[in-house]
Amino acid sequence: MPRKAKWRSTASHERMLAIGSPVLLLVVWELLVRAKFLDARFVPAPSTIFETAWQMILSGELWEHVRASLLRLAGGFVVGVVPGIAIGLVMGLNRYVRAALDPLVAATFPIPKIAILPLLMLAFGIGEASKIAVIAIAVVYLALINTMLGVVTLDRVYFEVARNYGAPWRKLFTRVIIPGALPHIFAGLRLSLGVSLIVIVSAEFVAAKSGIGYLIWTSWESLVIEKMFVGIIVITLLGVVFNAILKEVERLCIPWRNE
Amino acid sequence: MHSLAQRMMLPKLVARIAATLLLASTAIGVTAQPVKIGHLGIVADAPFYLAIEDGYFKDEGVDVELERFNSAAQATAPLSQNQVQVVGGGMSAGLFNAFARGWPVRIAIPRTRDVPGFSSDTLILRNDLRDSVHGLQDLKGRKIAVNAPSGALHYMVGKMLESAHLKLSDIDLVFMPWPNMGPALETKAIDAGAVVEPFAAIYSEKNIAFPFRRAAQVLTHPYFEVSVILFNSDWSDRNPDQAKAFTVAYLRGARDYYDAMRGGPKRKHVIDVLMKYTSLKDPAQYDKIQWEYVDPNIEFNVESMQDQEDWYAAQGAVTKKVPIESMIDRRFVDYAVGKLGRIPVK
Amino acid sequence: MKRDLVSERALPGSAKIVMRDLGKVFERAGGSQNIALVDVSLEVGDGEFVCIVGPSGCGKTTLLRIVAGLEALTTGTLEMRRADEESRPANAMVFQESSLFPWLTVLDNAAFGLEMRGMSKAERFARTRPILEMVGLTRFEGHYPHQLSGGMKQRVSLARAFVNDPDILLMDEPFAALDAQTKLILQEELLRIWETHRKTVLFITHAIDEAIALADRVVVMCSSPGRIIEEIPVGFARPRAIAELKAQPAFGEMELRIWRLLESEVRGARQRNA
Numbered sequence: 034m035p036r037k038a039k040w041r042s043t044a045s046h047e048r049m050l051a052i053g054s055p056v057l058l059l060v061v062w063e064l065l066v067r068a069k070f071l072d073a074r075f076v077p078a079p080s081t082i083f084e085t086a087w088q089m090i091l092s093g094e095l096w097e098h099v100r101a102s103l104l105r106l107a108g109g110f111v112v113g114v115v116p117g118i119a120i121g122l123v124m125g126l127n128r129y130v131r132a133a134l135d136p137l138v139a140a141t142f143p144i145p146k147i148a149i150l151p152l153l154m155l156a157f158g159i160g161e162a163s164k165i166a167v168i169a170i171a172v173v174y175l176a177l178i179n180t181m182l183g184v185v186t187l188d189r190v191y192f193e194v195a196r197n198y199g200a201p202w203r204k205l206f207t208r209v210i211i212p213g214a215l216p217h218i219f220a221g222l223r224l225s226l227g228v229s230l231i232v233i234v235s236a237e238f239v240a241a242k243s244g245i246g247y248l249i250w251t252s253w254e255s256l257v258i259e260k261m262f263v264g265i266i267v268i269t270l271l272g273v274v275f276n277a278i279l280k281e282v283e284r285l286c287i288p289w290r291n292e
Numbered sequence: 293m294h295s296l297a298q299r300m301m302l303p304k305l306v307a308r309i310a311a312t313l314l315l316a317s318t319a320i321g322v323t324a325q326p327v328k329i330g331h332l333g334i335v336a337d338a339p340f341y342l343a344i345e346d347g348y349f350k351d352e353g354v355d356v357e358l359e360r361f362n363s364a365a366q367a368t369a370p371l372s373q374n375q376v377q378v379v380g381g382g383m384s385a386g387l388f389n390a391f392a393r394g395w396p397v398r399i400a401i402p403r404t405r406d407v408p409g410f411s412s413d414t415l416i417l418r419n420d421l422r423d424s425v426h427g428l429q430d431l432k433g434r435k436i437a438v439n440a441p442s443g444a445l446h447y448m449v450g451k452m453l454e455s456a457h458l459k460l461s462d463i464d465l466v467f468m469p470w471p472n473m474g475p476a477l478e479t480k481a482i483d484a485g486a487v488v489e490p491f492a493a494i495y496s497e498k499n500i501a502f503p504f505r506r507a508a509q510v511l512t513h514p515y516f517e518v519s520v521i522l523f524n525s526d527w528s529d530r531n532p533d534q535a536k537a538f539t540v541a542y543l544r545g546a547r548d549y550y551d552a553m554r555g556g557p558k559r560k561h562v563i564d565v566l567m568k569y570t571s572l573k574d575p576a577q578y579d580k581i582q583w584e585y586v587d588p589n590i591e592f593n594v595e596s597m598q599d600q601e602d603w604y605a606a607q608g609a610v611t612k613k614v615p616i617e618s619m620i621d622r623r624f625v626d627y628a629v630g631k632l633g634r635i636p637v638k
Numbered sequence: 639m640k641r642d643l644v645s646e647r648a649l650p651g652s653a654k655i656v657m658r659d660l661g662k663v664f665e666r667a668g669g670s671q672n673i674a675l676v677d678v679s680l681e682v683g684d685g686e687f688v689c690i691v692g693p694s695g696c697g698k699t700t701l702l703r704i705v706a707g708l709e710a711l712t713t714g715t716l717e718m719r720r721a722d723e724e725s726r727p728a729n730a731m732v733f734q735e736s737s738l739f740p741w742l743t744v745l746d747n748a749a750f751g752l753e754m755r756g757m758s759k760a761e762r763f764a765r766t767r768p769i770l771e772m773v774g775l776t777r778f779e780g781h782y783p784h785q786l787s788g789g790m791k792q793r794v795s796l797a798r799a800f801v802n803d804p805d806i807l808l809m810d811e812p813f814a815a816l817d818a819q820t821k822l823i824l825q826e827e828l829l830r831i832w833e834t835h836r837k838t839v840l841f842i843t844h845a846i847d848e849a850i851a852l853a854d855r856v857v858v859m860c861s862s863p864g865r866i867i868e869e870i871p872v873g874f875a876r877p878r879a880i881a882e883l884k885a886q887p888a889f890g891e892m893e894l895r896i897w898r899l900l901e902s903e904v905r906g907a908r909q910r911n912a
Contacts, residue, residue: 239468
């Protein structure tokens with residue numbers, strides 16, 4: 034069937050471009066360093082970066098840092114997203130709660146979460162709890178705001194249909210409100226993921242002795258630049274992988290979206 | 293959606309990389325322009341400030357500009373790009389790695405050292421542990437805070453533990469900036485901290501912690517060479533006369549500091565200048581802290597520098613060891629001391 | 639929503655809905671008022687198909703929503719006769735387009751009323767599928783609304799209302815957004831399904847020809863303020879073939895008559911607002 038084949042080749046063209054362009058970038062970078070257009074003293078070649086990465090994988094050093102960051106990420110994400118969605122739902126459904134909390138949210142949202150890290154360290158100590166807390170605080174806003182938006186922008190007619198057809202409160206929640214708000218909730222989750230990565234790296238700059246952020250920062254400070262690049266690449270990869278996973282989960286949870 | 297500071301962190305890093313990518317390939321232009329000094333606003337920068345205030349640079353016909361940085365590590369890359377020509381920096385793994393990478397920098401003048409009575413680097417201990425922790429060996433299993441890995445204080449803690457036959461793995465090392473150590477000590481989150489002045493004095497005054505061991509008490513042979521003055525070698529190679537003149541003026545400032553350090557007649561003036569340029573604005577504070585030691589004959593303490601390089605290499609923080617002598621360019625101190633003469637040292 | 643001005647009890651005769659002097663005033667922010675309905679008195683008989691026709695803004699949708707219980711009336715009374723088996727829902731509304739839940743399949747959407755009443759999955763699907771077959775959507779039962787055309791979506795809406803087996807069907811311009819051909823087809827389908835159960839229907843439209851084609855009685859409303867100006871019985875025999883019906887001269891005469899009623903009101907309103 035000629036038509037189907039044409040569609041398949043367009044998608045595979047897109048996939049080739051998606052993989053091909055970063056590879057091309059690396060190749061150009063490598064050539065520029067070898068041809069001395071880029072000074073290897075300041076900008077290492079991708080080949081040396083990968084060699085360093087490989088050694089770090091073999092020695093287990095890389096996994097140590099990745100594991101530390103992942104644990105903090107998972108903890109902070111969950112601790113932030115769950116209350117964020119819950120509060121967002123309540124705020125979306127009840128105008129009084131919304132009126133009461135909205136100004137509070139708007140006022141505190143712009144506070145840089147890294148700036149309150151020292152306060153969190155006072156409250157939660159210097160261990161993992163303060164880092165999980167700072168990620169959770171950064172994430173809760175995004176989950177909350179997007180969830181609330183998902184509920185508030187839900188077409189009122191759905192509520193009227195539900196009421197007209199006699200939906201009890203619990204079913205209104207599970208069969209109308211949650212499914213209706215899911216696209217926005219997932220948008221909030223995607224943003225939360227991105228922000229968690231940024232926050233964890235910044236937090237590990239300041240207050241950790243393991244983790245990708247720690248790796249990046251100390252490598253820079255002690256000028257082991259190859260390791261710094263390894264750290265940056267790892268963070269990028271983590272972001273790509275997590276986003277792909279989230280996209281897949283979204284696809285399963287929201288099968289009714291028209292692409 | 294993210295706050296400004298969070299957005300600044302990683303893009304800042306990326307911007308740095310982008311800047312080095314762009315500039316690394318351009319030719320570095322060197323002309324007889326004002327000498328840009330990277331400074332941190334700390335007491336160790338005193339000779340710069342004195343040479344400016346008292347006209348020593350002017351006497352030598354050298355124009356200078358000050359460029360503020362938050363840390364020596366931050367200043368090292370601009371130094372390598374000749375965006376600043378002179379920086380005072382702590383001995384750290386980063387410094388040795390810069391040389392290993394072949395960056396165009398040289399150690400030109402020694403700066404500060406920890407000697408008895410003039411030892412800024414201190415291991416402070418929580419007041420309530422005064423009775424239970426007597427010697428360094430009692431630190432086993434305790435939580436000790438250091439400001440940054442692979443730097444001077446990390447080395448100091450390592451050497452102190454070694455003197456008691458302990459390893460770094462025998463204690464629980466955590467990293468945090470000096471201002472955070474106060475609350476951490478108060479809440480008993482940590483037991484000890486490796487600090488510089490004025491934090492040792494401040495936390496002592498606040499009755500949080502007391503100076504347990506000064507670096508000079510433990511690191512005695514050799515004394516701890518803490519920081520050095522770095523020149524960008526492209527600049528100093530192409531402008532040796534300007535660099536030499538700079539060093540003469542610097543030495544005059546350093547000698548004024550040395551006088552003040554030992555309680556001489558210049559003390560009040562030096563304190564006034566320091567109050568202007570650093571964040572230490574309380575004159576009384578200067579009598580409570582231990583000043584850092586500066587050698588008025590600016591002799592290099594190669595033995596200590598070598599020991600530090602060896603230590604960082606053993607920790608895996610230094611990738612390739614470079615001979616210390618190849619890092620040092622002695623021309624400028626030799627010229628300055630030759631011109632101004634030696635001072636007898638007690 | 640308070641219905642304290644309404645009593646739901648057995649009414650004498652075959653009246654299903656009785657409205658007396660019903661009025662609705664909307665309070666706007668800033669203190670001003672919008673008088674939507676004034677002195678509306680109407681009786682709808684059991685099994686009667688009544689169409690309310692009128693220009694935009696005459697309050698016909700507001701009236702329907704009051705009957706549905708989605709709005710409260712301000713003055714007057716509304717009484718509805720309930721069937722003996724109280725388990726049946728009082729009414730089911732067919733909204734204008736886009737009222738299907740995008741996250742439910744056609745089958746789940748159509749079975750929604752039964753699900754809300756706590757019926758098991760097996761039972762409610764068993765009741766829904768025949769209705770879906772009646773509207774010709776059996777093949778699409780697993781589809782999502784975004785995969786359907788406008789006409790198909792309204793068919794599902796119709797099915798949903800019928801599946802719910804209510805006492806009264808309320809329809810708010812359900813075919814207004816469809817093209818002329820689909821509209822005609824759906825009108826005939828609606829009548830076909832309605833014939834099987836002969837429920838009481840209150841149908842809102844601004845299209846005069848649609849009102850005459852479907853109804854046993856046409857109620858003409860006008861605006862400023864919203865009120866009934868005339869009720870016209872439609873005598874055409876059932877079952878009706880709508881296309882043929884429209885070709886009859888009697889149809890055209892009735893259409894013209896209703897238009898004349900509205901025309902003076904509409905033109906007068908336009909002059910006032912000019």
